[in-house]
Amino acid sequence: MQTQDFIELENRLGAHNYKPLDVVLTRGQGIWVWDVEDRRYMDCLSAYSAVNQGHCHPAIQKTLVEQATKLTLTSRAFRNDQLALFYQELCELTRSHKILPMNSGAEAVETVIKAVRKWGYQVKGVPQDCAEIIVCANNFHGRTITIVGFSTDSSSRQDFGPFTPGFKIIPFGDSEALEKAITPNTVGFMVEPIQGEAGVIIPPDGFLQRAKAICEKHNVVLILDEIQTGLGRTGKLLAEEHEGIEADLTLLGKALSGGFYPVSAVLSNKEVMDVLRPGEHGSTFGGNPLACAVSRTALRVLVEEGLIENAAVMGDYFLSELKKLKAPQVKEIRGRGLMIGIEFHPEAGGARAYCLKLMAAGLLCKETHDHIVRLAPPLVIRKEDIDWALERIAKVLKAD
Numbered sequence: 001m002q003t004q005d006f007i008e009l010e011n012r013l014g015a016h017n018y019k020p021l022d023v024v025l026t027r028g029q030g031i032w033v034w035d036v037e038d039r040r041y042m043d044c045l046s047a048y049s050a051v052n053q054g055h056c057h058p059a060i061q062k063t064l065v066e067q068a069t070k071l072t073l074t075s076r077a078f079r080n081d082q083l084a085l086f087y088q089e090l091c092e093l094t095r096s097h098k099i100l101p102m103n104s105g106a107e108a109v110e111t112v113i114k115a116v117r118k119w120g121y122q123v124k125g126v127p128q129d130c131a132e133i134i135v136c137a138n139n140f141h142g143r144t145i146t147i148v149g150f151s152t153d154s155s156s157r158q159d160f161g162p163f164t165p166g167f168k169i170i171p172f173g174d175s176e177a178l179e180k181a182i183t184p185n186t187v188g189f190m191v192e193p194i195q196g197e198a199g200v201i202i203p204p205d206g207f208l209q210r211a212k213a214i215c216e217k218h219n220v221v222l223i224l225d226e227i228q229t230g231l232g233r234t235g236k237l238l239a240e241e242h243e244g245i246e247a248d249l250t251l252l253g254k255a256l257s258g259g260f261y262p263v264s265a266v267l268s269n270k271e272v273m274d275v276l277r278p279g280e281h282g283s284t285f286g287g288n289p290l291a292c293a294v295s296r297t298a299l300r301v302l303v304e305e306g307l308i309e310n311a312a313v314m315g316d317y318f319l320s321e322l323k324k325l326k327a328p329q330v331k332e333i334r335g336r337g338l339m340i341g342i343e344f345h346p347e348a349g350g351a352r353a354y355c356l357k358l359m360a361a362g363l364l365c366k367e368t369h370d371h372i373v374r375l376a377p378p379l380v381i382r383k384e385d386i387d388w389a390l391e392r393i394a395k396v397l398k399a400d
């Protein structure tokens with residue numbers, strides 16, 4: 001079967017809830033992926049930052065295979081050895097006190113909403129069913145009904161209501177609006193340190209520090225969704241470190257397994273997690289030994305291979321070289337670590353067209369919204385790989 005055959009089959013039999021580039025991938029190694037006709041591409045998306053450790057990392061692969069031959073799923077009705085060690089290592093690495101393991105990112109978000117609401121009723125003393133959570137415009141936290149209910153993106157919400165009440169939306173990066181939106185019933189403020197899906201939107205300097213102080217003053221739980229920004233992507237283990245703060249609750253997912261398996265977690269620094277009692281929350285697969293073993297190795301790889309530092313150094317290099325291209329079609333280039341956004345002028349004809357040209361040149365990138373291309377290669381990328389990419393990006397921009 002050739003590319004067109006796979007595409008035809010997929011289009012005929014699958015739901016059309018995605019608009020992928022017409023490339024059919026069949027294997028990957030590090031920053032590279034190959035299609036079914038053996039063409040090689042540099043992966044500049046990393047599965048939305050789930051493969052920070054690079055495709056098919058040998059150490060994670062080895063753990064996956066070994067653990068799969070030992071024990072894969074016990075459910076939480078029984079304990080398993082990998083879960084305890086996963087807790088220990090993740091707590092130590094992130095200086096957290098408690099962990100709640102789930103599978104997808106959206107599940108971690110749902111978990112945190114349940115936990116802060118309950119904390120609000122039991123600890124803060126908010127009247128029953130009045131808890132409010134503040135979120136930001138242009139957020140992306142996942143795809144469940146509750147989560148899309150507080151999205152401001154019409155295609156995420158349209159025709160999916162009725163939605164879960166109890167959310168307030170403020171402009172991203174606006175600490176004054178945050179303070180104004182807080183009422184005695186506010187239990188949490190949930191925010192991405194950098195908005196990824198919105199197009200790599202970086203808030204004003206000091207925003208997270210101000211948000212932290214405001215939350216502390218009003219006894220509101222600060223929740224950072226680091227599902228995309230966490231685990232080295234921005235050049236720090238967690239993006240909160242750029243502002244020297246610690247969130248009360250942090251969400252991780254995506255690269256927590258190095259792309260081998262869905263693993264997410266809620267990290268807690270405050271005793272919010274203790275309000276959850278047996279029977280009140282759970283997941284059949286959450287915390288399973290295969291997930292925990294894979295995640296332990298994925299975390300070890302990030303640290304031992306210096307991928308966090310590499311993301312900082314390579315990200316700075318990539319960003320400054322991209323800026324030097326001075327392409328007239330480009331409105332702005334911004335980023336932190338290896339999370340980079342190129343925003344095109346509306347007249348440039350749309351980001352999708354650039355993604356198609358970049359694909360023909362051997363780079364796989366994905367547009368986000370109409371005019372932004374995100375560059376987020378695996379964190380194992382080296383300087384010569386970036387030079388390879390820059391040469392092709394420059395050619396595509398000059399060919400216009």
Ligand SMILES: *Cc1c(COP(=O)(O)O)cnc(C)c1O
Nearest residue numbers: 104105106140141142225227228
């Ligand atoms: C991807 C993402 C999610 C959702 O994760 P899923 O695993 O797709 O459910 C939530 N928040 C952020 C910031 C994300 O990037």
